[in-house]
Amino acid sequence: MxxxxxxxxxxxxxxxxxxxxxxxxxxxxxxxxxxxxxxxxxxxxxxxxxxxxxxxxxxxxxxxxxxxxxxxxxxxxxxxxxxxxxxxxxxxxxxxxxxxxxxxxxxxxxxxxxxxxxxxxxxxxxxxxxxVVAPEPAAAKAVPPAAKKKNNWRIRFSLPSNAMANGTNPLGLLDELRDFGECTVRANTAGIPPLSELSPTELYISWEVMLSTEHDRSAIDDVFIFVMDDMELDVVDVAAPAEVVSEVETPAATVVAAAEPVPPPAAVPPFKPVEAVPAKREAAALADGRQAKAQENVRVPAERLDELMDRVGELVIAQSRLSQLASSSADIALRSVSEEIERLSGELRDTMMVLRMVPVATLFSRFRRLVHDLARETGKVIELVTEGESTEVDKTVIERLADPLVHLVRNSIDHGLETPADRLAAGKPEAGTVTLSARQSGGEVIISIKDDGRGINRDRVRAKAESSGLIAPGQQLSDSELLQLIFAPGFSTAATITNLSGRGVGMDVVKKTVEALRGTIDIVSVPGEGSEVSLRIPLTLAIIDGLLVRVGSGRYVIPLSAVEECLELSLEEDLRSRGRSFISLRDSLVPFLRLRDLFRTGTKPDVHQKVVVISTGTERVGLVVDQIIGDHQTVIKSMSKLHHDVATFSGATILGDGSVALILDVGHLVAAGQQQEAQLRVAG
Structure with missing residues (x-):
């Protein structure tokens, strides 16, 4: 390597x-x-x-x-x-x-x-x-009241043995000290081993520096700030020589001092070389300390984590095949080994998932600068509030969410927040607030962008949608459907085009990116109080827990995080519900889709069908399947380019017998169910 x-x-x-x-x-x-x-x-x-x-x-x-x-x-x-x-x-x-x-x-x-x-x-x-900074007049310079006191420092330092190999140049440190004032440097070469034992990548020399300067101790520490943790540094303030003191005294003071015995200059302690054996011992101790620190955090390229995740995914598939073979075998030893491998692969999968997780704080932190710049650019007073920064998400999700969140934050500031004068006139605080929050809900993370601005003007959204041909004039839409129109390509209600918004090329990118992550977008807006956009994103894009179901002769996977409950639908109830496709669930009607008809299986329904109720946020829909097979660890494989536009499925996985099962796109199915409900209500 x-x-x-x-x-x-x-x-x-x-x-x-x-x-x-x-x-x-x-x-x-x-x-x-x-x-x-x-x-x-x-x-x-x-x-x-x-x-x-x-x-x-x-x-x-x-x-x-x-x-x-x-x-x-x-x-x-x-x-x-x-x-x-x-x-x-x-x-x-x-x-x-x-x-x-x-x-x-x-x-x-x-x-x-x-x-x-x-x-x-x-x-x-x-x-x-x-x-402090203005130069003094020339007359004042002739007889200064008192020159600034000089400090005399004795500095002894030794760098770790691998300092030069890591890029630290001792000469650069010495040059910085020389810039402070009169400087004398002595090198201690006692630690240099015989030529046969000398390594060209190791540093064996330490230094003693006598420095006379106006700078204080903190300035010396700043010179070594980059290597302070791994080095040995000894800084001592020694007495100033007599001739240095006399230079800063006034003439009158010099006469008085001459009448008294002048003590000899303070002797500087002689330089004592560090013994070679202790130096090696100290270097070994430093090396052990650095090794302990290095073990706390290890830098690993992201592509290596991706490769390891692929290997773990293949292991999970192989383990699934082994479990299927063991379940059909009477060999007790084979079953025991299969169970042990299943346990180990599960632990390895969980460990690998944790390695890929990063806190949302790494994503939220970059928006502080964005809000600061936009506040100066727009003249608005903006406060950014972040919540749930410790929530962890797959690193791939974090990377892909960066651009959509930028669009949403800029949109909230430009379209949502009012100017300080308008806010004060409306009885609001002068400073507008944008809140970024994250929280985990099952196998999803919900990231919200909320502002306390003017809210979304429904009339302007409808007028723009009708003029753009997105909806027919007077077409009946629910509030949720109307608000979702802002994600249409080219849609913008801005009166003028600015460098922040107005071209309508941002929000459709947000929706496409979120849907590519198998996520959904919810919008809530109250006129005069503000808006909130919530992104519901899977925690990971690699391995998920799924519910394996059968529809006709095909098998499909429903993400388990979206499953609320399972009900039985008899053949009689299925026939009785045709034409309305609703089931009563605790005093509420839930629309359902017959996957057999949606997938055109051409098979007859089972006698005892099941309804799997799935949800995204507050919206629910039931999926009618022939059989619920059970829980399944699903290794997600991307669809081919040929099937890229098939919206019903978000990916595929390989089952234990080597066959392929398609993973259902929950967001698309819920939207289809809600659309069907709206059509039936209008027809009714």
Whole structure:
């Protein structure tokens, strides 16, 4: 197995670092006086700059240095943190991403424009601290009241043995220390082994640095911030030499001091080399500690997880075949082995499913930046609320839901939320709220986008649908059917086209993507109070629990998460219900579909048919089948391109005997049942 590309590893870590910086900046927007957030953003920028320089991303390091300098001034109190500064660094962060992804590309003058914006954000508030940043008059420089005190530091540090192999350049750290002031560096070479034992990838040298600088201890710690966890660092404040002290005293003070005995300069403790054997022992201890940390989290490429999931799926199919063979055999030993393999494969399947799960927080976090930018662009005051961020969903579902949620959030902000003036006139708070929530319900996750805006105007939706030919003038529609029209291709009620919406090319993409995930969309809207769009998505797209049924001579799988209950439908009741296709279920009428007629099996119904009641949200429909075979672990296989447009089925699976069973598309069948109910009610 080939080792990971160091540059690829850096890009992954840089992406995480940029996400942390963005999160800190967005938090800082609401708490501009929070020193901890300022420090966190500064550390993130410093880490990105240092690691970028180590891996040869010089343009990234140079650009990030300016943002780091701006936040260093904020951290020191020279300039205040402002919304303009946060916006400037957020914009600069996008350029940093581009420099990470395409370091050799021509980015034009983007960097210069962003730096000018950053300088304007910092410089516009420099006057508040003029005594700090403004140069002193020439006359004042002639006799300064007191020069700034210099600190004298003795710094001893040793890096882990694999530091250079991991991309850490000790010379870069020493250069940063030299930038602070007068610096003397001594290298300890006592730990270098004989040539026969020397490894070119290991680091055996430690360093002692004597530094005279105006900077404090925190500035020295910042130099080593990127490698602090794995290194040994000893920083001691030693007494300043007499000649350094005399330079900062006034002439009068010098005369007084001359009348008294002047003590000799404080002696600097002699440099004591670290013994070679303890150094090796310490390096081994550090290596053990790093190994323990590395075992906590392991980076695995996503495609490897997909390959492993495919193998687990094949194992589940093979185990199903083995169980079928064992059930028809009288061999007790074979049955015992089959049961043991079934248990192990089930545990392996569950473990594999957990590995593929990621929290919805990874999806929700990216919308904080989107809402921040849209608020500045539209002039609206928007608060983003997230709920249920710990809910876990299959990573493939997360990846595919990103774009649909962007469309829905932008639509809520543009069409749903009113301007601050309109909200105040309507008796609402000035700030509009967009709520992203997630919760698990059985084998599904429900992701909702809710706003407290004006709601959907039904009259405008109907007028647009009639003018577009989607419905006939005056056609009777339920409220749910009317609201679902906004997902039609090219549908938009916006009066003007903006860079946010108006072209009608977003919501139909949302519906297609959700349906491709075997999910459904529900809309609830109250005029004047807001709207809520709920996406019901399967937790996983790989292996599901299904209910295996027989219709005629064919076998089909119904996702078990959608099954509410099963009822018996006798032949007499079937004949009596023809023409209305309703069953009474606890004082409510539920429409049902005869799958035998829908699939045109050409067979006679069984004497004792069954009705499987399925649901999506609040809508229910019954499916009439000939036999319920039982629970089945279903490994989902995609349909071929030839059958891609067959809406009744969402996929296929292989049964234990090697035959193929089609997986029913619950959302499509429920919609068909509701449509049939509406037609019968109109006819009645």
């Amino acid at each position: 080939s080792a990971l590309d160091p540059v690829a590893v850096f890009r992954m870590e840089a992406a995480e670092c940029l996400e942390a910086i963005e999160a800190g900046l967005l938090d800082l927007t609401h708490q501009l006086d929070d020193k901890n957030l300022v420090d966190a953003v500064f550390r993130g920028l410093h880490t990105l700059k240092g690691s970028g320089a180590m891996f040869g991303f010089e343009a990234l390091a140079a650009f990030t240095h300016h943002c780091e300098t701006a936040f260093d001034r904020v951290r020191k109190g020279e300039v205040p943190a402002t919304a303009e500064l946060v916006a400037a660094v957020l914009a600069a962060q996008d350029h940093m991403r581009a420099l990470v992804d395409q370091p050799d590309a021509d980015h034009g003058d983007t960097g210069q424009k962003l730096l000018a914006q950053l300088q304007a954000a910092v410089g516009s508030h420099a006057g508040a601290k003029a005594t």
